[in-house]
Amino acid sequence: MKFPWEDLVPREEQELYRAAGFGKKLGVGKRPALLIIDVQYRTVGHKPQPIKEAIAEYATSCGEYGWRAVANIRKLLGVFREKRLPVIYPHVALKNQANGGRFADKVPNVMTVPEKGYAFVKDIEPQPGEILLPKNHPSAFFGTPLTSYLIDQGVDSLVVTGCTTSGCVRGTVVDAFSYNFRAMVPFECVYDRSQSSHAVNLFDIASKYGDVVSTDEAVRLIAAL
Amino acid sequence: MKFPWEDLVPREEQELYRAAGFGKKLGVGKRPALLIIDVQYRTVGHKPQPIKEAIAEYATSCGEYGWRAVANIRKLLGVFREKRLPVIYPHVALKNQANGGRFADKVPNVMTVPEKGYAFVKDIEPQPGEILLPKNHPSAFFGTPLTSYLIDQGVDSLVVTGCTTSGCVRGTVVDAFSYNFRAMVPFECVYDRSQSSHAVNLFDIASKYGDVVSTDEAVRLIAAL
Amino acid sequence: MKFPWEDLVPREEQELYRAAGFGKKLGVGKRPALLIIDVQYRTVGHKPQPIKEAIAEYATSCGEYGWRAVANIRKLLGVFREKRLPVIYPHVALKNQANGGRFADKVPNVMTVPEKGYAFVKDIEPQPGEILLPKNHPSAFFGTPLTSYLIDQGVDSLVVTGCTTSGCVRGTVVDAFSYNFRAMVPFECVYDRSQSSHAVNLFDIASKYGDVVSTDEAVRLIAAL
Amino acid sequence: MKFPWEDLVPREEQELYRAAGFGKKLGVGKRPALLIIDVQYRTVGHKPQPIKEAIAEYATSCGEYGWRAVANIRKLLGVFREKRLPVIYPHVALKNQANGGRFADKVPNVMTVPEKGYAFVKDIEPQPGEILLPKNHPSAFFGTPLTSYLIDQGVDSLVVTGCTTSGCVRGTVVDAFSYNFRAMVPFECVYDRSQSSHAVNLFDIASKYGDVVSTDEAVRLIAAL
Numbered sequence: 018m019k020f021p022w023e024d025l026v027p028r029e030e031q032e033l034y035r036a037a038g039f040g041k042k043l044g045v046g047k048r049p050a051l052l053i054i055d056v057q058y059r060t061v062g063h064k065p066q067p068i069k070e071a072i073a074e075y076a077t078s079c080g081e082y083g084w085r086a087v088a089n090i091r092k093l094l095g096v097f098r099e100k101r102l103p104v105i106y107p108h109v110a111l112k113n114q115a116n117g118g119r120f121a122d123k124v125p126n127v128m129t130v131p132e133k134g135y136a137f138v139k140d141i142e143p144q145p146g147e148i149l150l151p152k153n154h155p156s157a158f159f160g161t162p163l164t165s166y167l168i169d170q171g172v173d174s175l176v177v178t179g180c181t182t183s184g185c186v187r188g189t190v191v192d193a194f195s196y197n198f199r200a201m202v203p204f205e206c207v208y209d210r211s212q213s214s215h216a217v218n219l220f221d222i223a224s225k226y227g228d229v230v231s232t233d234e235a236v237r238l239i240a241a242l
Numbered sequence: 243m244k245f246p247w248e249d250l251v252p253r254e255e256q257e258l259y260r261a262a263g264f265g266k267k268l269g270v271g272k273r274p275a276l277l278i279i280d281v282q283y284r285t286v287g288h289k290p291q292p293i294k295e296a297i298a299e300y301a302t303s304c305g306e307y308g309w310r311a312v313a314n315i316r317k318l319l320g321v322f323r324e325k326r327l328p329v330i331y332p333h334v335a336l337k338n339q340a341n342g343g344r345f346a347d348k349v350p351n352v353m354t355v356p357e358k359g360y361a362f363v364k365d366i367e368p369q370p371g372e373i374l375l376p377k378n379h380p381s382a383f384f385g386t387p388l389t390s391y392l393i394d395q396g397v398d399s400l401v402v403t404g405c406t407t408s409g410c411v412r413g414t415v416v417d418a419f420s421y422n423f424r425a426m427v428p429f430e431c432v433y434d435r436s437q438s439s440h441a442v443n444l445f446d447i448a449s450k451y452g453d454v455v456s457t458d459e460a461v462r463l464i465a466a467l
Numbered sequence: 468m469k470f471p472w473e474d475l476v477p478r479e480e481q482e483l484y485r486a487a488g489f490g491k492k493l494g495v496g497k498r499p500a501l502l503i504i505d506v507q508y509r510t511v512g513h514k515p516q517p518i519k520e521a522i523a524e525y526a527t528s529c530g531e532y533g534w535r536a537v538a539n540i541r542k543l544l545g546v547f548r549e550k551r552l553p554v555i556y557p558h559v560a561l562k563n564q565a566n567g568g569r570f571a572d573k574v575p576n577v578m579t580v581p582e583k584g585y586a587f588v589k590d591i592e593p594q595p596g597e598i599l600l601p602k603n604h605p606s607a608f609f610g611t612p613l614t615s616y617l618i619d620q621g622v623d624s625l626v627v628t629g630c631t632t633s634g635c636v637r638g639t640v641v642d643a644f645s646y647n648f649r650a651m652v653p654f655e656c657v658y659d660r661s662q663s664s665h666a667v668n669l670f671d672i673a674s675k676y677g678d679v680v681s682t683d684e685a686v687r688l689i690a691a692l
Numbered sequence: 693m694k695f696p697w698e699d700l701v702p703r704e705e706q707e708l709y710r711a712a713g714f715g716k717k718l719g720v721g722k723r724p725a726l727l728i729i730d731v732q733y734r735t736v737g738h739k740p741q742p743i744k745e746a747i748a749e750y751a752t753s754c755g756e757y758g759w760r761a762v763a764n765i766r767k768l769l770g771v772f773r774e775k776r777l778p779v780i781y782p783h784v785a786l787k788n789q790a791n792g793g794r795f796a797d798k799v800p801n802v803m804t805v806p807e808k809g810y811a812f813v814k815d816i817e818p819q820p821g822e823i824l825l826p827k828n829h830p831s832a833f834f835g836t837p838l839t840s841y842l843i844d845q846g847v848d849s850l851v852v853t854g855c856t857t858s859g860c861v862r863g864t865v866v867d868a869f870s871y872n873f874r875a876m877v878p879f880e881c882v883y884d885r886s887q888s889s890h891a892v893n894l895f896d897i898a899s900k901y902g903d904v905v906s907t908d909e910a911v912r913l914i915a916a917l
């Protein structure tokens with residue numbers, strides 16, 4: 018197995034991080050929750066397409082990169098449901114005049130995604146009893162009751178999936194790390210529009226904030242709990 | 243002028259972001275504050291050295307990358323002081339048994355930096371009346387009273403400098419964005435250990451969270467307020 | 468005019484606070500927002516009734532105490548709308564298995580309020596463009612994007628109305644104070660089930676966290692902006 | 693045993709709360725931490741005195757009410773230390789020009805307490821390894837890394853002591869409740885300047901946010917863990 022950043026971050030820099038002692042493993046914790054972030058049609062489109070075409074449907078789409086991840090998230094979701102571990106869906110709340118803020122300034126197209134784009138992708142949509150967490154900002158923790166949910170449910174660790182790697186996934190992992198939850202990112206379960214940004218953000222996470230693993234390893238670790 | 247990511251993020255991906263409408267400018271706001279994050283000897287060493295040697299002094303050092311930024315921050319700091327705009331020093335609080343948390347697990351070497359490494363770099367050290375903000379986590383907002391300070395002082399925007407680009411700078415900019423403050427990053431005033439991670443994090447910021455500008459442009463914009 | 472606590476908090480204690488220098492005035496700020504907290508049928512019932520009867524309809528009802536406040540809030544709301552100042556409705560989100568937490572343990576009856584109880588009281592219901600802010604916890608700031616809204620809209624002060632004085636109003640005022648927003652509570656616009664708790668919480672607020680004024684004074688102050 | 697509010701909140705109101713189903717018990721949790729809030733000389737004075745005289749020494753003093761609580765906190769602290777459960781000292785950080793904010797406006801005297809007033813009361817001062825948590829605002833959670841500490845240490849509940857009942861204790865309990873930690877307040881271990889406000893705030897806590905118990909019961913519950 019190869020990590021997405023191996024051919025992108027110069028070998029010399031990777032060695033520097035190792036020499037300085039970055040990137041130790043956190044492990045999985047005793048009671049992880051699964052976060053499925055922003056897997057709404059607005060980030061994948063209504064069918065798999067190359068991203069260049071996909072952004073014509075939704076400017077926020079990651080196209081087929083997203084659909085590939087959906088298939089992997091599905092596997093992981095199955096194990097979490099079997100184990101009756103918490104499954105949480107942080108997702109972009111319908112944008113309106115009031116909640117645009119700096120996001121509307123920076124990426125005006127986020128404001129014009131039609132309402133059907135906000136629907137959850139059917140293949141991995143929430144089941145009754147799973148937690149829906151609307152949000153306005155990148156991190157699933159910011160301006161939401163996520164911390165309270167996790168404390169209530171005795172959660173000590175998170176498996177973070179969805180999109181984008183360099184946006185809401187990254188922001189959520191950094192906040193999880195700051196709250197002292199253990200975070201794990203199965204790299205085939207997260208997606209982004211830029212593959213270089215995707216890779217480097219995974220490198221940052223693996224070096225400083227959480228564990229980056231394959232889907233298979235994540236499935237194995239959760240199944241073994 | 244060339245942005246650090248221009249030769250690193252594939253041209254095709256940069257075009258994709260433009261086509262999707264990412265990366266609009268926020269502008270500077272009416273009352274910016276300057277954040278100088280973690281410019282302590284632990285991140286630059288006691289004298290400029292190539293990073294490979296620098297990490298032998300402090301595992302957390304960015305070596306001469308840091309010293310180059312210090313000279314640029316100094317220019318910017320001069321303008322903020324002249325204009326009597328708020329200057330804030332978020333900085334790593336002395337690590338101890340109690341505040342290590344996941345950071346201690348992930349990068350054990352952060353726990354053994356000797357106390358003298360926590361001193362502010364003299365060239366740009368705080369003056370009386372400037373705000374010291376000790377923190378345990380990447381973002382200067384997390385677990386600190388920064389938001390309250392900014393609201394009290396009527397600040398609407400931040401100029402973010404210091405280190406690391408992919409760590410505390412990135413985390414702080416994302417939180418500033420989420421709180422709806424305008425954030426600006428003069429790219430020669432921030433530093434990191436990996437130059438690829440530095441560049442890609444600046445690309446992420448410029449695309450989604452804040453304005454990335456040269457030191458000269460930042461100086462000009464603040465001087466014009 | 469007499470404050471609700473004047474006959475309840477011993478004169479000696481009131482003097483003690485004055486002697487120690489508590490209770491100075493904050494004033495109204497330049498751009499206040501109006502918060503109308505939890506004015507849903509679940510807190511007033513579908514018609515005015517003495518509270519003893521009202522709790523048979525909804526255990527969470529304050530009965531006619533609430534209806535009296537609604538009439539006063541209406542006056543204030545009119546001025547805010549005329550002035551085109553922000554109006555925000557923090558309100559209790561529909562309780563479910565996932566968001567009960569300690570509240571469900573402490574007051575189990577909050578979990579069984581029927582859905583129609585969550586509707587806004589028609590006399591002062593939100594208009595298009597006004598901000599709806601669902602919440603699970605007492606303070607309108609906790610686990611919500613309220614701070615981001617206020618910063619985005621350049622708000623520097625809050626006029627806090629609704630219920631309960633000793634619950635969500637108190638919690639919101641303390642957080643507003645902590646964020647360094649100026650808070651003002653028009654005492655006839657807030658309500659509670661216990662009149663002694665109502666009065667003492669207003670005393671606490673007036674002494675330490677915000678300004679307590681009559682509805683008339685609040686109307687006058689806002690109209691004069 | 694009698695609760696402080698029993699003779700102060702009208703019997704009729706107490707019955708109303710019971711009828712509506714308020715005030716159920718939370719219990720102690722599996723791993724409580726002890727919070728000792730603001731037990732610094734600035735809140736009790738350097739020797740026990742009636743409060744009227746005490747405020748001449750420090751405007752923020754609660755005088756002999758505080759000293760009585762100190763003796764009770766000491767008992768509880770002994771049990772926590774024996775059991776090696778976490779002990780945390782949230783305390784008022786030295787006030788300066790930058791951190792006064794609305795507090796300085798509302799109670800200007802807080803700004804002029806001399807530095808020696810900030811020292812911890814010797815009888816229950818922190819031991820090495822116990823956590824010091826400087827704060828600017830009422831709640832021990834606000835603008836501090838307390839939540840991160842508690843998650844790191846696997847804490848699920850808090851025993852809250854110190855002062856003032858209607859200020860930092862109340863604010864901390866409401867935030868603990870909002871984060872879904874179980875909170876317990878041994879009423880003889882908390883103190884305030886107004887005895888009516890003290891009593892009513894304990895009534896609010898017992899009704900809605902946490903368990904109010906005697907020191908003896910708290911000691912017994914912790915010792916039994």
